[in-house]
Amino acid sequence: MAKQPQSFFLEEWLRSIVVINSNKDGSVRTSSSAQAIIQAWADLRDSVQNQSFHAQQLQALKTLVNSQTSLHVADPQAKLLLSILSLQSLSLPQESYPLFLRLLYIWVRKSRQISLVVDSAVDILLRIFSQQSQSDKNSLFFSEGILLLGALSFQTSASEKSKRLCLELLCNLLEEEHRYLFLSDELASSTLAGAGYALSSSVSICFRRILDILCTIWGRKGAPAASISQGLMLLHLIEWVLSNSLNLRSLDKIDLVRELLENDEPTQSSFAIVMVAAGVLRAINRSGSSGFMPLRNSAEGRTETVARDLVVRTKGLDYNGNHHRFNLLLQCIALALARSGSVSYRAPLLVSLALALLTEVFPLQRIYNKIFKFPEDWSVVLEEVKDHLSSLIFKEAGAVTGVFCNQYASADEDSRSTVESLIWGYCQDVYMWHRQATVMLVGRGDQLIREIEKLAESTFLMVVVFALGVTKHRLDTRINRDTQLQISLRILISFSCMEYFRRMRLPEYMDTIRAVIVSVQENESACVTFVESIPSYDDLINNHGSSNLPKMEYRWSMDEVQTARIIFYMRVIRTCVDRLPPSVFKKVVASTMFLYMGHPNGKVARYSHSMFVAFISSGKDPSQDERVLLKEQLVFYYMQRSLEGYPGITPFEGMASGVAAIVRHLPAGSPPIFYCIHCLVQKATSLCSKVSSDDGDLWKNWEGELEPPKKVLDLLFRLLAPVDIQVLPSLMKLLAQLIVELPVNGQNMLLNQLYQQIADSDDVIRKPALVSWLQSLSYICSQGTQKKGSELSGETVYLNRTKARL
Known part of the structure; x- marks a missing residue:
C-alpha cells in the first residue's frame, strides 16, 4: 500500500516528492507566535463587528496562513471566516480570497466538522464562484478553490448533496481553467491534491470524468507545457488514490481506471497517461496482492503502446536528443518505469529506456554539440550542465539504469543486440566528443569541463552496470561462441573509451573485465581484433577533429582522455600477449608503446615499460623464431628510447624491469x-x-x-x-x-x-x-x-x- 502523507495536507506530500525549491506564489510559510495568532483572529472578528475589511484584516489572514503547520481552525473560527465571506456589505480585496480558502482547507483537514457548517461552507463557495467575475480571480484562487472543494468532497461530515455539488464545481474548474492551474509546481500540487481528494470521495459520480480531465489536460490547446515534476506528482497522486481503492476493494473505481487505460482516446496526453499507468503499477506492486492482473496488464500494455509509438517516430527522425517534443516523453517513460516497481518485459520499453538514458539522463551529445557549435559562448552550456546535474531525471539515473537492466535480463536476443549497439556506439562517441571538447576548452573552460565530467562519471557507472548484466546473460554456453567473442570485444573497447571517467574502484568493473577477458585471452583472432582497435599512431599524435572546429595547437602528451584509453589497452594487451602474433605486435603495438615511453608522466611511461616486459617475457617456446627475432629487434630501440629520456623522463623502475626482462628471456x-x-x-x-x-x-x-x-x-x-x-x-x-x-x-x-x-x-x-x-x-x-x-x-x-x- 502507498505510504500515506506524513502531514494532514496531500499537496505538501506531493511537493515533497519533487522537492520544490521555489515558492512561485510568493507565500512563504513561517510560524507565528501564539500571541500573533490570537491577535489575528481578534482582528478578523473586528471586521464582522465593524462591517469593514482593511489592510489590518488582510495581514491577519496572512499571519494565520503562514502558521498553517501549527494552526488549528475549529468550527467557531470557520463560522467566522464564512460570515466574512457571506457579508454582502464587505468589499474584499482579490488577494484575500485564496487566504480565506486556505484557512477553510486547514479547518476541513484538521478538525471534526459539524455537518451543518460544512454544508453552509459549500453554499458560500458555490456563490463565490458563481456571483463574482472569474476574470477578477488569479491562478492561486482557482488552485486553492479546487483544493478546498476536493477536501470537502472527501470529508465524511459533508452531506452527499454537498459532495456532489463540490465534485461538479471542481470538474468545471479543472476543465475551464486548466491553462492557469499548472503554471507552476506550487499551483499544480494544490490542484492535483484537490483532484486526489475528489477521486477518493465516497461519491464516485465524477471519478471517471476527473480521470479523463487529468489525462487530457496537458494535451489541450493553450495548456501550459507539462513538466517532469508535475508528472511525478500525478504519478504518486494516482498511487495514493488507487491504493485506497485497492485496500477498500472499490471494484467500481478499479474498473473505471482499467477502462481509462484501455481506451486510447485521441485527446489523451501521452505524458499524463504514462504517469497514470505508472501510478497504477506502483500501487499494485506496493499492495503486495496478485489479484489485480487485468489492471496490471492494462497499465503495462498502455505504457508499451506509448513507448512503441515514440520509438517508431524517433527512429524515423534519426533521434539524437535534439527534438524537444520527444525529450519530455522519454524522460516521462524513464521515470515512470523507474518508480513503478516490477514491470513485465516489453521490447519497446527496453529500447525507450536505452534512448532515455543516452539522450535525457546523460545528454552528453546535446551538450557537446552546443560546445562545438558555439565554441566562444560556452557559459550558457555551463549553466545548462549545472541545472541538469540537479534535475529530477539525473537524480533518478540509478533507478532508471536498474529498470533498464531488469528489462534487458528478460529480453529476446534481437532486442538485446539493439540496445547493446546503442550503448557501445555511445561510448565511442563520448570518447571522441570529450577529447575534442577538452582540447577546445582547456585553460579557458576548465569549470565547464569539470561539470561535464561529473555527468560523464555517472555515465561510466551506467555503462559498467549494464556491461556486467550483459556478461551474466550473454556469456554462457547457450550463446554462439563467435557471438560471445564479439560481445566481449565490444565491452572491452567500450571500457577503453570510458576509462578516463573511471574515478573510483568498482567491483562491478573488475567483475566485468574478468568475465570478458578470459574468452579473449584464449582466442588469437579475438586478441588481434582487440589490438587492432587501438587508435592509430597518426591519430595519437594528431588531433583530427571536425573541420568545423578552429585549428588549435595539439600535444599528444597533454591529451588525458586519449592517454587513459591507451593505458587501458596496455593493461589488457599484457594479459593476452602470448596469443598475439609478433607481426601484429610490431605493426600495431610497438609504435604506441615506444611513443608513450616518452610520456612526461612517469606513471604512464611505466605502463609502456610493462608492456615491453610482457612481450619480451612472452612465448616460452624457443622454436618461435619470428617472436625471438622481433624481441631482439625491439631491444635496440628500447635501450635508445629509454636512456635518451633518463633521468629526465624515463622512470628508472620501468627501465630496470625492461633490462631485467632482456637478460632473463632472450637466448x-x-x-x-x-x-x-x-x-x-x-x-x-x-x-x-x-x-x-x-x-x-x-x-x-x-x-x-x-x-x-x-x-x-x-x-x-x-x-x-x-x-x-x-x-x-x-x-x-x-x-x-x-x-x-x-x-x-x-x-x-x-x-x-x-x-x-x-x-x-x-x-x-x-x-x-x-x-x-x-x-x-x-x-x-x-x-x-x-x-x-x-x-x-x-x-x-x-x-x-x-x-x-x-
Whole structure:
C-alpha cells in the first residue's frame, strides 16, 4: 500500500516528492507566535463587528496562513471566516480570497466538522464562484478553490448533496481553467491534491470524468507545457488514490481506471497517461496482492503502446536528443518505469529506456554539440550542465539504469543486440566528443569541463552496470561462441573509451573485465581484433577533429582522455600477449608503446615499460623464431628510447624491469644483451663525467647529481647474477673499466657495495670468479691513476681466463 502523507495536507506530500525549491506564489510559510495568532483572529472578528475589511484584516489572514503547520481552525473560527465571506456589505480585496480558502482547507483537514457548517461552507463557495467575475480571480484562487472543494468532497461530515455539488464545481474548474492551474509546481500540487481528494470521495459520480480531465489536460490547446515534476506528482497522486481503492476493494473505481487505460482516446496526453499507468503499477506492486492482473496488464500494455509509438517516430527522425517534443516523453517513460516497481518485459520499453538514458539522463551529445557549435559562448552550456546535474531525471539515473537492466535480463536476443549497439556506439562517441571538447576548452573552460565530467562519471557507472548484466546473460554456453567473442570485444573497447571517467574502484568493473577477458585471452583472432582497435599512431599524435572546429595547437602528451584509453589497452594487451602474433605486435603495438615511453608522466611511461616486459617475457617456446627475432629487434630501440629520456623522463623502475626482462628471456649470448649492457655502461659513464671529481663528499655519498648514475650502476651490479655465462665476462670487463676511472671516494663506495653483494651470494658457480674479479679490481684501484693504463691490459687477459674457466 502507498505510504500515506506524513502531514494532514496531500499537496505538501506531493511537493515533497519533487522537492520544490521555489515558492512561485510568493507565500512563504513561517510560524507565528501564539500571541500573533490570537491577535489575528481578534482582528478578523473586528471586521464582522465593524462591517469593514482593511489592510489590518488582510495581514491577519496572512499571519494565520503562514502558521498553517501549527494552526488549528475549529468550527467557531470557520463560522467566522464564512460570515466574512457571506457579508454582502464587505468589499474584499482579490488577494484575500485564496487566504480565506486556505484557512477553510486547514479547518476541513484538521478538525471534526459539524455537518451543518460544512454544508453552509459549500453554499458560500458555490456563490463565490458563481456571483463574482472569474476574470477578477488569479491562478492561486482557482488552485486553492479546487483544493478546498476536493477536501470537502472527501470529508465524511459533508452531506452527499454537498459532495456532489463540490465534485461538479471542481470538474468545471479543472476543465475551464486548466491553462492557469499548472503554471507552476506550487499551483499544480494544490490542484492535483484537490483532484486526489475528489477521486477518493465516497461519491464516485465524477471519478471517471476527473480521470479523463487529468489525462487530457496537458494535451489541450493553450495548456501550459507539462513538466517532469508535475508528472511525478500525478504519478504518486494516482498511487495514493488507487491504493485506497485497492485496500477498500472499490471494484467500481478499479474498473473505471482499467477502462481509462484501455481506451486510447485521441485527446489523451501521452505524458499524463504514462504517469497514470505508472501510478497504477506502483500501487499494485506496493499492495503486495496478485489479484489485480487485468489492471496490471492494462497499465503495462498502455505504457508499451506509448513507448512503441515514440520509438517508431524517433527512429524515423534519426533521434539524437535534439527534438524537444520527444525529450519530455522519454524522460516521462524513464521515470515512470523507474518508480513503478516490477514491470513485465516489453521490447519497446527496453529500447525507450536505452534512448532515455543516452539522450535525457546523460545528454552528453546535446551538450557537446552546443560546445562545438558555439565554441566562444560556452557559459550558457555551463549553466545548462549545472541545472541538469540537479534535475529530477539525473537524480533518478540509478533507478532508471536498474529498470533498464531488469528489462534487458528478460529480453529476446534481437532486442538485446539493439540496445547493446546503442550503448557501445555511445561510448565511442563520448570518447571522441570529450577529447575534442577538452582540447577546445582547456585553460579557458576548465569549470565547464569539470561539470561535464561529473555527468560523464555517472555515465561510466551506467555503462559498467549494464556491461556486467550483459556478461551474466550473454556469456554462457547457450550463446554462439563467435557471438560471445564479439560481445566481449565490444565491452572491452567500450571500457577503453570510458576509462578516463573511471574515478573510483568498482567491483562491478573488475567483475566485468574478468568475465570478458578470459574468452579473449584464449582466442588469437579475438586478441588481434582487440589490438587492432587501438587508435592509430597518426591519430595519437594528431588531433583530427571536425573541420568545423578552429585549428588549435595539439600535444599528444597533454591529451588525458586519449592517454587513459591507451593505458587501458596496455593493461589488457599484457594479459593476452602470448596469443598475439609478433607481426601484429610490431605493426600495431610497438609504435604506441615506444611513443608513450616518452610520456612526461612517469606513471604512464611505466605502463609502456610493462608492456615491453610482457612481450619480451612472452612465448616460452624457443622454436618461435619470428617472436625471438622481433624481441631482439625491439631491444635496440628500447635501450635508445629509454636512456635518451633518463633521468629526465624515463622512470628508472620501468627501465630496470625492461633490462631485467632482456637478460632473463632472450637466448643466451644474444647480441641485444651485449648491446643492452654496453648502453647502460655508456650512460653511467656519461652521467658520471658531468659531475666534478673535486667534491669528495658528493662522490662519497653518491647523492644529488650522482644519484642517477648510481641507480644505473646498481642495476648493472644486479645483472651479475641473472646474466648468462656467455655475457658475464663482458659485463665484468665493462664494469671494471668504468670503476677504475672514477675518483677514489667513488671507487671505494662501489667496491664496498660489490663486496657486500658478492659475499651475500649463494651462487657457487659464479661466486669464485666474481671474488677473483673483485680482488683484481680492488688491486688495480689501489695502485692509483698512474698505473691504470698498463694494468687494464693485463686485466683483460685475466678476464679472458675467467671466461674460459666459467
